[in-house]
Amino acid sequence: MPESAESSVFRYDPAPLNVAILVLDECNTLSFAATVDPMRAANRRAGKTLFEWQFYTATEAPASLTSGLQINGLAIDQLLRCDLLLVVAGFRLEEQATPRLLASLRRLYATGTSIAAIDGGPWFLAKADLLDGHNATTHWEDIEKFSQQFPKVTTLRDRFCISGRIATSGGASPCIDMMLYLIETRYGTDLAHRVSSAFLYDPMPASAQRPISIPRTIHRHPRVITALDLMGQTLDAPLPIPEIAIKTGISTRTLELNFQTHLRKSPQAVYLTMRLEEALRLATETQTSVRDIALATGFNSPTSFARAFKAAHGTSVRALRTQRR
Structure with a gap:
């Protein structure tokens, strides 16, 4: 013990x-x-x-x-x-x-x-x-x-x-x-x-680690932090934004306004960025198959995953891996 x-x-x-x-x-x-x-x-x-x-x-x-x-x-x-x-x-x-x-x-x-x-x-x-x-x-x-x-x-x-x-x-x-x-x-x-x-360093309050970096000022807004933590924990099975809002304790409209105000993006866009950043990490740092990367980041369709990955990172997983060999 x-x-x-x-x-x-x-x-x-x-x-x-x-x-x-x-x-x-x-x-x-x-x-x-x-x-x-x-x-x-x-x-x-x-x-x-x-x-x-x-x-x-x-x-x-x-x-x-x-x-x-x-x-x-x-x-x-x-x-x-x-x-x-x-x-x-x-x-x-x-x-x-x-x-x-x-x-x-x-x-x-x-x-x-x-x-x-x-x-x-x-x-x-x-x-x-x-x-x-x-x-x-x-x-x-x-x-x-x-x-x-x-x-x-x-x-x-x-x-x-x-x-x-x-x-x-x-x-x-x-x-x-x-x-x-x-x-x-x-x-x-x-x-x-x-x-x-x-160090000109502002210590972070007690919080979870998450796949994307966010401005430190966001930590003054616990509802946004809660939503981000829920997103980070569900990359493989993304939750509907209204469900995240309910779990966060606010309306969908308020959640969207908070994200636009503090992150300059919609909740959907932030969620997608988190998933595609994780996909990039898996593509560059592991030998996980493209199919399994798609599933691990919440894409049930290989085609939609390939389209989203290329739009975000300018290349495909296979081409990226070929370039890094």
């Missing part, structure tokens, strides 16, 4: 934190920066060392980020203990989840270490059986697969989750939110605000 927050680093404690950062191959450079820079900024703004960190990799070899940047560090199995382990990962997760790595994660957790996993990092914790019985999230693109593969984990679409000594987050922006939350709960709201100001 998950431990109480009392045993976690996510609680008030002015003592400095000893942090280890495990960097996996092909992690996103922004996710890496979102992990490290809030700690650096907190030290600078506080005028003292609140975070001390050291880099680790899966083996003795440097970790290569998606940008080509290489991070040198000790092998993770050489780490005896720390207060907080940050696990930053991106692609090739199954390949990198070696017994040696998973054993190191279990061993460190058993010492009382808190662990925060970013982007693809939650996969490693789940593979090590450390998320069983916990609430957790991962990058929105992988949430469905993650939920199916790890049924003992309560998978949420939240930007980040805290469950006992374990924290999980989506990509770079949710990671910044999580790190600011750590700074706030441990060292106070004032410092968290000063770190946020240093």
Whole structure:
């Protein structure tokens, strides 16, 4: 069962934190920066060392980020203990989840270490059986697969989750939110605000991850957010707009006016954009068949899917894949 927050680093404690950062191959450079820079900024703004960190990799070899940047560090199995382990990962997760790595994660957790996993990092914790019985999230693109593969984990679409000594987050922006939350709960709201100001970053309120980026001002309009979340959760079986309006608690006309006012598009147009963005992701990042991509994004007719995809992206799925070979 998950431990109480009392045993976690996510609680008030002015003592400095000893942090280890495990960097996996092909992690996103922004996710890496979102992990490290809030700690650096907190030290600078506080005028003292609140975070001390050291880099680790899966083996003795440097970790290569998606940008080509290489991070040198000790092998993770050489780490005896720390207060907080940050696990930053991106692609090739199954390949990198070696017994040696998973054993190191279990061993460190058993010492009382808190662990925060970013982007693809939650996969490693789940593979090590450390998320069983916990609430957790991962990058929105992988949430469905993650939920199916790890049924003992309560998978949420939240930007980040805290469950006992374990924290999980989506990509770079949710990671910044999580790190600011750590700074706030441990060292106070004032410092968290000063770190946020240093990045000119406005933390997002508690909300779900969704397939499209929206203006931050939209979060002042909860009805629109609720509608967008419903759309994001039903890409494979789109709901009628009147049904979304009912579930949102407003009339269809009011929903349409809200979307036009705040997003400059109709609900139908936003919904279609979300579906076709997901289709583009599946076309470029997976080997999913065109038929299955169509079904996964709510198109029962291959012809209508092909027409909509080409109108949105200027090419067909097959032509796009041929160009990228």
